[in-house]
Every structure is written in C-alpha cells, then in structure tokens.
Amino acid sequence: MNIRVIALDLEGTLISNAHSQIPRPGLRRFLESCKALVGRVVMFTTVDEPRFRRIASQLVKERRAPHWFAEIEYIARDGETKNLALIPECQAEEALLVDDYEIYVHPGQEAQWIKAPYFDAPYPADDKGLGITLNMIFEKVLPTRPLGQIQLAFAKMMDHFGHILPEDDVAQRRRGRIGDPEDGDYGYGDSVYYLFGQDDRGEYLDFYMLHRIAGDTHGRIREDGSYEGLDVISPFGPVRSSDPEEDARLRAKDQAEVNRIRSMLEAKGFPSCY
Numbered sequence: 001m002n003i004r005v006i007a008l009d010l011e012g013t014l015i016s017n018a019h020s021q022i023p024r025p026g027l028r029r030f031l032e033s034c035k036a037l038v039g040r041v042v043m044f045t046t047v048d049e050p051r052f053r054r055i056a057s058q059l060v061k062e063r064r065a066p067h068w069f070a071e072i073e074y075i076a077r078d079g080e081t082k083n084l085a086l087i088p089e090c091q092a093e094e095a096l097l098v099d100d101y102e103i104y105v106h107p108g109q110e111a112q113w114i115k116a117p118y119f120d121a122p123y124p125a126d127d128k129g130l131g132i133t134l135n136m137i138f139e140k141v142l143p144t145r146p147l148g149q150i151q152l153a154f155a156k157m158m159d160h161f162g163h164i165l166p167e168d169d170v171a172q173r174r175r176g177r178i179g180d181p182e183d184g185d186y187g188y189g190d191s192v193y194y195l196f197g198q199d200d201r202g203e204y205l206d207f208y209m210l211h212r213i214a215g216d217t218h219g220r221i222r223e224d225g226s227y228e229g230l231d232v233i234s235p236f237g238p239v240r241s242s243d244p245e246e247d248a249r250l251r252a253k254d255q256a257e258v259n260r261i262r263s264m265l266e267a268k269g270f271p272s273c274y
C-alpha cells in the first residue's frame with residue numbers, strides 16, 4: 001500500500017531528549033525531505049503535547065526545524081505502544097513509524113516500523129543517523145510508486161541535498177527543475193533539471209546538476225534504477241601542448257567536442273555552467 005503519512009518519534013530520534021533538547025545533525029533537511037516525500041508528517045512521541053510544542057517552537061526559532069514543525073499534527077497515545085491506527089483518516093498500513101525504540105512498535109505493525117539509529121551521548125556533530133533513516137524511508141516509500149526505482153535511485157543520489165522528484169512530474173512524465181539557479185554560491189546541488197524519455201530499453205530519467213567548480217553532473221537513471229553518466233562540458237578546458245601546432249590541433253578538437261555537447265544539452269534544455 002502507498003505510504004501517505006510519516007509518524008516521527010522525538011527523543012533519541014530527532015533530538016537528544018526533552019531535557020537537553022539537542023537537535024540531531026541534519027534535522028531540518030530530514031524534516032523537509034519527509035514532508036516532500038509524503039506531504040503529511042505527524043509527531044508520535046511519549047513527550048506530552050504542551051512540552052513538545054515548547055521544544056518544537058524553540059527548534060523552529062533556532063532554524064533547526066522548518067516553520068511547520070511548530071504546528072505539526074500531534075498524535076496522542078492510547079496505551080503503551082504507538083498504534084498507527086490512531087492517526088486520523090489513515091490506515092495503519094499507509095503510515096510509517098520512525099522510532100529508535102522497538103518497545104513502542106504496535107503488535108502487527110512491525111513492517112511499518114523504520115528503526116532510526118539511536119541518537120546517543122555525546123551527540124556527535126557528525127552523527128549520520130538521520131541520513132541513514134531517510135534512506136530507509138526512501139526504500140519503503142518510493143519503490144511502490146510509478147517509476148519507483150528511478151525515484152529511489154534519484155533520491156539516494158541526491159540525499160545530501162534532499163532533492164526528491166515531484167510526484168506529479170513523475171506521474172505525467174513532465175520535465176522540470178528542482179531548486180532556484182539564482183540561489184547558492186556555487187550552484188552545487190542548488191538546481192537540478194530533469195526530463196523523462198523512452199528508448200528501446202524502456203523509460204528513463206535524464207538529469208543535469210549544475211556545479212561551477214567541480215563541473216556539472218549529467219546522468220541517466222533507467223527503470224531498473226541503474227545509472228549511467230552522460231557527457232558534460234569539462235570545466236578544465238582543453239589539454240595544452242608546448243608545441244604550437246599540436247596545441248592548435250588540441251584546441252580545435254576540444255572546441256568541436258564542446259560544440260557537440262553544447263548542442264546536445266541545448267536540445268535537451270539543460271543549461272551548462274560552461
């Protein structure tokens with residue numbers, strides 16, 4: 001069944017605990033990715049609601065969490081476990097519980113549980129727990145969707161930036177862009193262009209990510225999730241030679257190659273940094 005709701009634990013998953021309230025590294029990006037993925041993210045914690053609201057407001061104020069986190073839907077427990085059937089207008093099978101602690105998983109809902117690695121003292125700044133958790137969520141949510149392996153491979157490749165293909169674009173095989181090219185210093189991961197296509201091997205996604213320093217990334221993800229790199233214009237320019245004749249030959253060769261790639265990118269509507 002399609003996952004429509006992600007229910008999040010608080011202590012040991014998103015923050016240290018309700019006393020010290022140390023936000024887990026990558027919290028904001030994690031919350032934004034969950035929201036982009038399913039639209040409905042709810043809080044399912046043993047911390048009572050007034051206390052949770054105070055913690056959430058503080059995290060928003062410190063910009064550790066997106067603004068909506070302060071008003072996130074709060075699911076009140078009924079019993080010792082976190083029964084996903086308590087989420088209004090949602091079947092238990094349509095929800096995931098993200099929690100570090102098995103004891104809260106409601107009997108029969110083990111398959112809906114994503115075990116977040118416990119965020120433990122001394123709460124290292126390089127803790128990777130939320131990134132690991134997000135990838136587990138991707139594995140559960142994305143493969144059941146249209147072009148699921150393409151969506152999964154793309155999300156995993158882009159997990160550092162939190163980019164997820166918009167569901168509508170995938171459903172309609174519509175080209176698009178994620179991010180604003182005017183934003184960011186170097187363009188790294190700030191904007192990604194994509195389009196859908198089909199050839200004799202099936203459907204695919206082509207994407208193009210701008211990076212003014214390391215060079216752009218151009219690639220194709222096929223229906224089975226496999227990836228192949230495609231041509232980009234090198235940011236490093238032609239190979240040079242001290243022999244003027246050889247140098248001229250190398251430059252001409254490089255220019256021809258640049259022209260070939262540029263016209264291919266233009267045909268696809270992908271803007272090169274070079």
Ligand SMILES: [Mg+2]
Binds near residue numbers: 011013099
């Ligand atoms: Mg916990």
